[in-house]
Amino acid sequence: MFKRNTVFIVGAGGSREIGLPTGGELRAKIANALSSSANGFNRNAIGAALVEIYNQRSESLNIDRYLKAAKSISRAMFGALSIDNFLATHQADEDILLMGKLAIASVILEEEGNSAIKTDSNDEILFQNTETYWMNTFCKLMSEEVIRGDFATLFHDVSIITFNYDRCIEHFLPHYLKTYFLIDEVQANKLASTLNVIHPYGGVGRYPNRGGSAATIPFGSYKNPIHLAAAANQIQTFGERMVEDVTVKKMKHLINEAEHIVFLGFSFADMNMELLVPEDVHSKKVIFATTLGMSDPNLIPIRLKMISDFRTLDGMAPDVGMAALSANDMLNHYWRPIFK
Numbered sequence: 081m082f083k084r085n086t087v088f089i090v091g092a093g094g095s096r097e098i099g100l101p102t103g104g105e106l107r108a109k110i111a112n113a114l115s116s117s118a119n120g121f122n123r124n125a126i127g128a129a130l131v132e133i134y135n136q137r138s139e140s141l142n143i144d145r146y147l148k149a150a151k152s153i154s155r156a157m158f159g160a161l162s163i164d165n166f167l168a169t170h171q172a173d174e175d176i177l178l179m180g181k182l183a184i185a186s187v188i189l190e191e192e193g194n195s196a197i198k199t200d201s202n203d204e205i206l207f208q209n210t211e212t213y214w215m216n217t218f219c220k221l222m223s224e225e226v227i228r229g230d231f232a233t234l235f236h237d238v239s240i241i242t243f244n245y246d247r248c249i250e251h252f253l254p255h256y257l258k259t260y261f262l263i264d265e266v267q268a269n270k271l272a273s274t275l276n277v278i279h280p281y282g283g284v285g286r287y288p289n290r291g292g293s294a295a296t297i298p299f300g301s302y303k304n305p306i307h308l309a310a311a312a313n314q315i316q317t318f319g320e321r322m323v324e325d326v327t328v329k330k331m332k333h334l335i336n337e338a339e340h341i342v343f344l345g346f347s348f349a350d351m352n353m354e355l356l357v358p359e360d361v362h363s364k365k366v367i368f369a370t371t372l373g374m375s376d377p378n379l380i381p382i383r384l385k386m387i388s389d390f391r392t393l394d395g396m397a398p399d400v401g402m403a404a405l406s407a408n409d410m411l412n413h414y415w416r417p418i419f420k
Contacts, residue, residue: 082222082236082237082238082419083237083419083420084237084339084340085237085338085339085340086237086239086338086339086340086341086418086419087238087239087240087241087334087335087338087340087341087342088218088238088239088240088241088342088344089241089341089342089343089346089356090240090241090242090243090244090249090344090345090346091242091244091343091344091345091346091347092106092244092345092347093344093345093346093370093372093406094214094215094242094244094344094345094407095195095244095246095248096345097212097213097214097406097407097408098195098196098197098213098248099191099194099195099196100188100191100192100195100244100246100248101191103161103162103163103347106162106163106184106187107157107158107160107162107163108157108158109191110154110157110180110183110184110187111153111154111155111158112154113126113183113186113187114150114153114154114179114183115150115154116147116150116151120143120147121147121150123186125186125302125303125304125305125308126182126183126186126308127143128308129182129186129305129306129308129309129312130143130146130178130182130309131305132305132306132308132309133178133309133312136309145175146175146178146179148175149173149175149176149178149179150179150183152176153166153176153180153183163180163183163184164317164318166180167180167181167317168317168318168320171317171320177317177320178312180317181312181313181315181317182308182309182312184245184284184315185245185284185302185308185311185312185315186302186308187302188245188246188284188311189285189297189300189301189302189308189311190300191246192247192248192251192284192299192300192302193299193300193301193302194300195300196209196210196213197209197210197213197248197251197252197255198299198300199255199299204255204259205252205256205259207256207259210252212406212408213408214344214345214406214407214408214410214411215248215249215253215256216252216408217408217411217412217415218411219252219253219256219260221411221415221419222234222235222419223260223261226261228261228262228263231261234271234274235274235275235276238275238276239275239277239278239334239338240276240278241278241280241331241334241356242277242279243279243280243281243346243352244279244283245279245281245282245283245284245315246283246284247283247284247285247287247299249277250272250277251287251299253272253275254268254269254271254272254289255268257271257272269289272289273289273290276334278327278330278331278334280327280328280331280352280355281315281316281317281318282294282314283311283314283315284297284311284314284315285297285301285307285310285311285314287299294314295307295311295313295314297310297311318349318351318352328355331355331356332355332356332358332359333358335356335357335358336358336360336361336362336363338365339363339365339366340365340366340367340418341365341366341367341368341390342367342368342369342410343367343369344370344407344410344411345370345372345407346370348369348386353385353389357389357390360393361389361390361391361392361393362393363392364392364396364398364399365398365399366398366399366401366417367386367390367398367400368401368403368410368414368417368418369386369400369401369402369403370402370403370404370405370406370407370409371402371403371404371405372404372405372406374404379402383400383402386398386400387400401414401417
């Protein structure tokens, strides 16, 4: 369990450890997902999802306009920083937005199903394939000194804010709890639901057995057009600026209450940081951050801005520790200062 109030902020590097794509890899997969021929979309589920969306609208579908939008996105991907940046540039184009979201949903759902935490025929995760996944290490350290049945405060002092569309955290956790604590599926799902996990930009559907009003979509279900249409509807890009005020307030409150803030596989994009940093910081923060693959010229301004952003009202600067490590290696190397 955690000794100090801690918030984990997770980016694409966190899910990369189990095989999901980062920004550059996602661009290439998006381009491929939106490819087409004279017979229509090469991914049949995308075309079928469009039919489902228009059936819900009770309108006639003009498939050519969406084939044109898909081709435009596909051609542009190798000149874009990310699919999110491209969609932000074209946020006024409804056809581009819809096709981009369908492609994101299709790729992410497929990658969920291909990931190291996919379940086998017995609906079990092969944990030997997850040794380098940060959530595995998180759960191991979180479980220290916990006696089976004494779960009341297991996730009392920890929250996770993930900027990823995937549901890997929600999928892994109940399987771990069931396996490690030898509890049944119902108990594991109930316990997992007590961990506060926030997706500022939504995700590819609500994970089964988690609360909420959004449509439930099974992990990795990318071939079902109804699931695909529902998943696309739940995705928001940072260019849309549609993150609900209540969510932003909740995140800023969590950050303000935290003693420790841990950034894992996060790129520190300005628009994302704006959603996190409180207007007034009330207490001194200790910050840990992975910076694997980032250059010193980029890290220097990031570090300086972080010190400025998290300086308290009475002038106390945060302690900022940055390390060129993966998310999992950060937890393994810094487990004592983070968890203790």
